[in-house]
Each structure stands twice: as C-alpha cells, then as structure tokens.
Amino acid sequence: MTSAFSPASLGYGPKPSVAADLSTRKRVPTRNIQISWLNASGQCDFREVLLPALPEFELAFNAFARGTLLATPSGFSAIEDLAPGDLVLTREFGPQPLTWIGSLTHVPNAPVWRQELARLVRFLPDALGVDRPHSNLLLGPGARLWQSTSEGGIFVPAHRFLDGETALEISPTTPVDLFHVMTKRHATLSAAHLGVESYHPGLQLRDRMNAANLSYFLTLFPHLTTLEGFGPVVAPRQAYWNNAASAAA
Numbered sequence: 428m429t430s431a432f433s434p435a436s437l438g439y440g441p442k443p444s445v446a447a448d449l450s451t452r453k454r455v456p457t458r459n460i461q462i463s464w465l466n467a468s469g470q471c472d473f474r475e476v477l478l479p480a481l482p483e484f485e486l487a488f489n490a491f492a493r494g495t496l497l498a499t500p501s502g503f504s505a506i507e508d509l510a511p512g513d514l515v516l517t518r519e520f521g522p523q524p525l526t527w528i529g530s531l532t533h534v535p536n537a538p539v540w541r542q543e544l545a546r547l548v549r550f551l552p553d554a555l556g557v558d559r560p561h562s563n564l565l566l567g568p569g570a571r572l573w574q575s576t577s578e579g580g581i582f583v584p585a586h587r588f589l590d591g592e593t594a595l596e597i598s599p600t601t602p603v604d605l606f607h608v609m610t611k612r613h614a615t616l617s618a619a620h621l622g623v624e625s626y627h628p629g630l631q632l633r634d635r636m637n638a639a640n641l642s643y644f645l646t647l648f649p650h651l652t653t654l655e656g657f658g659p660v661v662a663p664r665q666a667y668w669n670n671a672a673s674a675a676a
Contacts, residue, residue, distance in 0.1 A: 456480040456538040460488050460531040464650040465511045465524070476647060478531070481540050483636065486607075486667065487626060487647065488529040489567035491618065492547065493604040496562070498617035506606050517614035518573065518622055519661050526650055527609035527626070532602050533567065543668060544568050547597040548585040550621065554593035560619035565597065567605040571664060573615045573622030582615075582624045582664040609648075613660050627657050629664065 458478045466472045478484050496503035498516040509515070514522040539545045550564040555572075571582035588594040607626045608616070615622040633641060633654055645651060 455540070458485065458488075458531050458537075460529060460647075462527065462529045462647060462649070463511050464527040464648070466650065469512070471511045472649065474649070478647070480538070480544075482544065482667070483628070483632070484644065484647075485531070485540075485544055486569040487628065488531040488569065488607050489533065489544070489605040490569040490571075490607040490623065490626070491605065492565035492567060493606070495564065495566075495606070496619050497608075498620075503619075506608070507604065509608070515608075515610065516617055517610060517612075517625075518617070519614045520610075520612055523610040523612060523614060525608050526611055527648060528606060529608075529626070529647065530604060530606045533599060533605050534602050535598070535600055541668070543586065545598060546586065547599060547603065548589060549595045549597050550585075550588070551593045551595070555588070555621065558620050560621045562619050564619045564621060565603075566618075566623070568667070569605075569607055569626075571624045573624065573662070580662050582662055584665055584667050585623075586667075587665070609657075613658055615661070624662075624664070627660050627664075628654070630660060 458480050460476050460478045461473065462476060463471055463473045478488070491506050493507050495506045497506055497509065500514050500516060500522050509525060509528065511525050511528060513525050515525060517523045533547070546568065548566050548570070550560050550566070552560060552562055554560065566585040568586070570585040572585055572588065574581055574583045586596070589596055610625045613627045614625050616625055636644065641654065645654070651657065
C-alpha cells in the first residue's frame with residue numbers, strides 16, 4: 428500500500444534541490460498499525476493509524492514478535508496478552524505499568540526503506556549465557572538488548588549480536604505480528620530472561636525531524652503532548668546502523 432508520503436516530506440532523503448523530483452518518482456510505503464494507551468482517566472484507549480514506513484516510525488512498533496514472554500509480577504506473559512495498565516518487571520524500577528503498546532504486521536516482501544527493517548533476529552536458548560534467553564526469542568529490528576559495560580551498561584541493537592550460530596537472521600516467509608511497549612519510565616524489560624529496553628525515540632529526535640514530522644510522530648503517542656514526555660533514558664544506546672541520521676539513537 429502506498430500513499431502521498433514522500434521521503435522529502437517526512438524529513439528523509441536528499442537536499443531540497445532534488446527532493447521534488449524524488450517525491451514524484453518514489454512514494455513511501457505505509458503500514459497499518461495499532462496503538463493502545465492509558466488516557467488521562469486511566470482507561471485504555473485503542474486506535475488504528477496509517478504509518479509512513481520510514482525507519483523512525485517503524486522502529487517504534489517492531490521490537491518484539493508475537494509470543495515473546497515478558498516478565499510480570501505474576502510470572503511471564505505473552506506480549507499480545509498484555510494491555511496498558513498491566514505491570515511488567517523492570518531491571519531499574521521493579522514493577523512498572525505499561526502506558527502504551529504499538530503493533531504492526533511484518534509482511535514478507537513488503538517494500539521497506541532499509542533492508543534491515545525486513546529482517547528479524549532469533550536468539551536460541553542460552554545464546555547469551557545460561558537461561559538467557561530461557562527459550563527461543565524472536566526480536567524485530569527495533570529491539571535493543573541490555574549489555575553490561577565497565578561504565579554500567581548500554582543498549583545494543585539485536586542485530587549486532589548475529590553470529591550465525593546462536594543468534595540467527597530470519598527473513599520470515601509468512602506475516603509476523605510485531606510489538607513495542609512503553610513503561611511509565613524508560614527501563615529494561617525481561618524478555619525470556621534477556622534484558623530488552625522499553626520504547627524511547629531517543630533524546631535527539633528533534634534534531635532528526637522537522638517540526639511538522641515531529642508533530643505527526645507525536646500523534647502516535649496520544650498519552651504524551653511533547654517529546655520531553657518520554658522522559659530520560661536509563662542508559663546510553665547504540666544507533667541501529669552506522670548512518671545514524673536515519674535511525675533512532
């Protein structure tokens with residue numbers, strides 16, 4: 428499915444001198460996505476939205492595959508069974524309520540802005556240590572894993588762990604539902620005993636989007652009114668790929 432979104436109109440692509448020409452030649456694909464969130468009354472609202480399939484937008488929805496087990500105070504729960512308001516366990520703050528859940532369906536051979544957005548990563552049991560993860564774990568392009576460092580820790584994109592043995596690149600041949608979640612405070616979640624960050628667009632998003640694009644992006648998070656509403660990040664994060672200008676950092 429395509430629309431009138433163009434790379435230039437959304438802040439991506441070449442300089443304005445050639446942007447008009449490109450916008451007539453290359454239309455940006457779109458995705459149907461679903462969002463649910465806690466409204467001001469503490470109730471759960473739901474909306475379907477048409478999303479431009481550009482990295483900054485898609486990465487907000489494609490971290491966890493359906494069936495991912497997230498740790499909660501009462502045990503592990505499949506991500507698709509959770510709703511805003513439910514508690515999940517975090518490394519930094521203990522139990523925290525989910526405030527937002529976004530999802531999309533990853534469709535094989537759908538047009539993508541970058542090929543990395545078409546690939547998932549499957550971690551086999553014990554890939555990163557005993558019981559980490561405790562079962563097969565399928566993560567999408569938007570997932571970052573917690574990695575301890577001498578300075579404390581850093582969030583590293585899942586695809587950087589690919590080794591062809593315990594972390595495998597997957598190009599699905601059938602549709603896969605993908606999710607991302609926000610907690611009240613940015614934190615590390617436990618996904619099958621692997622630490623994976625909750626969603627945060629990054630502190631420099633305003634530098635990578637013009638005002639109109641940022642305003643549209645914020646409509647995907649109805650429980651927030653400003654970029655500052657995402658709050659601070661709990662640790663540094665590696666960019667998804669080397670040209671970080673088109674990826675959350």
